[in-house]
Amino acid sequence: MKRLINYRGSRGLRVALALMPFIVLAVVYIAVANHKTEANPNQRLFPTVDKVSQTMARMATEPDMRSGEIALWADTQASLKRLGVGVAISAVTALVFGLLAGGIPLFRAPFSPLITVLSLIPPMAILPILFIVFGTGELAKIALIVIGITPFLIRDLTEEAQRLPEEQKIKAQTLGANSWQVLTRVLLPQLTPRLLSTTRLALGSAWLFLIAAEAIAAQSGLGYRIFLVRRYLSMDVILPYVAWITLLAFVIDRVLYLVSKTWFRWYHVDEQASS
Amino acid sequence: MSLVRATNLEKRYGNDVVLERLNFSVAAGEFVTIVGASGCGKTTFLKMLLGTETYSSGALALDETPIPNEPGPDRGVVFQKYSVFPHLSVLGNVIMAEELARSPWLGKLFGKRRRRAREAAVERLTEVGLADALDKYPHELSGGMQQRLAIAQALMMRPRILLLDEPFGALDPGIRRDMHALIGRLWRELGLTVFMITHDLEEAFALGTRVWVFDKIRHDAQAPEAYGATITYDLDADRHHDMKSAAASRLDRDGTHPRTATPED
Incomplete structure (x- = not known):
């Protein structure tokens, strides 16, 4: 077994390790958002993924009523x-x-x-x-x-x-x-x-x-x-x-x-x- | 007629005398090698020839006119390192002299004029053995190749004198021998006048027609800075091969072995 300071891991492992914190954060957020929304469907602090994607789909495709721009x-x-x-x-x-x-x-x-x-x-x-x-x-x-x-x-x-x-x-x-x-x-x-x-x-x-x-x-x-x-x-x-x-x-x-x-x-x- | 002449040349920093009583006359075509203990003013002397250090008193003349106090194309130089431009290819480094001379504003040549400059540069690079590395960048070259490039570059302006500041100090012994052969050949073929600082006595005697030993001969125990180094030996290298040991013992006196290549500022 190599010393810890000399162990780099394979390329696949390094990519997986790099992605891991992002995945953990995403999973935690989704869990919190779902939990909060179950307790109070009108809560706004932790919008669910559904809610966010609906809103962003609207903001990225539909023209604004006032300015006519997306x-x-x-x-x-x-x-x-x-x-x-x-x-x-x-x-x-x-x-x-x-x-x-x-x-x-x-x-x-x-x-x-x-x-x-x-x-x-x-x-x-x-x-x-x-x-x-x-x-x-x-x-x-x-x-x-x-x-x-x-x-x-x-x-x-x-x-x-x-x-x-x-x-x-x-x-x-x-x-x-x-x-x-x-x-x-x-x-x-x-x-x-x-x-x-x-x-x-x-x-x-x-x-x-x-x-x-x-x-x-x-x-x-x-x-x-x-x-x-x-x-x-x-x-x-x-x-x-x-x-x-x-x-x-x-x-x-x-x-x-x-x-x-x-x-x-x-x-x-x-x-x-x-x- | 002498090409470079010094009369009572002296260099002081404040009260600290670095070099004193330098008197010499060097004719065109001579190869002067300079040895001496670390910190004895060899590099300061070279800088005075280069124009980056001014002398305090006396006279230093090239072609009977005082050496200007800034570097110029009449004096080529190769340092131990940082001599080539890292952002230019081998060809770019050598062609630059021509470009600077012919294109004062852009500093670049195009078309026919560039082709002509390129030919001259390739010729010079072939002489130093870099014909196969035209498009490489300095970081892709070994230390010896970089110094070959630096020499080729310095010779493009056909300088009156070529100044070498321990150019081979950082190279391996084998490579160093190749470089000796190269600089010796260029010196003969192009009729160069060379001043070269070295830590290596073998090198000094192998290459030089004259070997100068810089040393302090006057000492004042109360004021060690009162006297500077001067040329204590001015040896005709061909006739004084036996003087090598004399010079070596002289240098060894200070406990500084002349052949250990300690970097010097």
Whole structure:
């Protein structure tokens, strides 16, 4: 018998173990929901699977009476658009400024302390300011995401650029590179995969800011829906919406990872070696 | 005519003298190997040639003009590691010099100009024995292959001097012998001028036309930082093979065996 620390199990066993907690949670929930509904058919806290699937079938197929839109898809589209635009603006901004701050000391000198301080401002605290300045439309929600994650991304990329071996910058100069070429041909290509992996980390925060902004002032969106139906204790909407958001977040994370792994194979060498 | 000349070259960090009274003249085509105990300023000296360290006083000239205080294409370099770009293929690493020179904004070449640059790069890579690995990435290469790549890359700009900072220090003995043959051949065929730091006396004498031993000769017990190292031996490697033992004993005095490849910063 191997020592416990050396025992990995077969692939089938590992997959089964990975699925087990989800199955246990599902079974427990179904049991609780059925039990509660037997005791009180009108209880709303633990909707049964039947109830949830009826509600979601309605939300995913039938147009809303007021807007004429199918709620689930309209919400998803609105949220993903805000998230996508916000994260894209943040990523591009961070790449440009991270590159400049990481590569040019005279740019870093005044810029990095500013970004460090800005990144410490809790973004939620300035949400009211955003609503005042940008109104309660799309702009304020996107701005919250951008303000929330850009300083973090910039700081990370700046540090990553400084962590790159000095030898590489020297080598490039001995090959005749000027400053611009060191930035674009040595730093930029090595910061891009880092941006992808850091953006994956920042997506958690981005979702947080999105839902928060939608909860406070919006006419559509996943966060808007959840906080709207909260008034009616509609757990049959809230629970599947949360699951749906989780699934979306998971898919986005995997897509970014696979893109990075396909385009920047050299960047993922270390993790392959350790797994 | 001398290619590289130093006159009373000195390097201090504050009051701490690292190198002092360096005087030499190196002609084009010489292969200078530099040995010395760890921390005696060999790497600092190489960095001054490279331009990443400035000297405190004296003069250091390449082609009778002072060495600029930043790296440039007239001085090629190969470090012990991190010498190649991990995000570029073997071909990409070597073709880069040409791309940087011909395409100041994009740093990339296309079409006919790329084909021509590619030909030159392939030729150089064939010389170092990497013709079969054009599309591989550095992480797919062994340590010796990576250093071959770094050498090929450094030679693309036809530098006036080639600086080698313990380039083979991390390689296995067998591979190291292959690399000696390679660098020796390139040096002869291309007429290079080389400065190479090494911990390995055998290597220093096998490759160099001149072997420099860096050591502190002046000591002040009250102020150990008051004096720095200098070139204590400047040996013509062909004629002074018997001097090897003298140099070795000199180095052994500090209890630092010259052949143990301790990493040095």
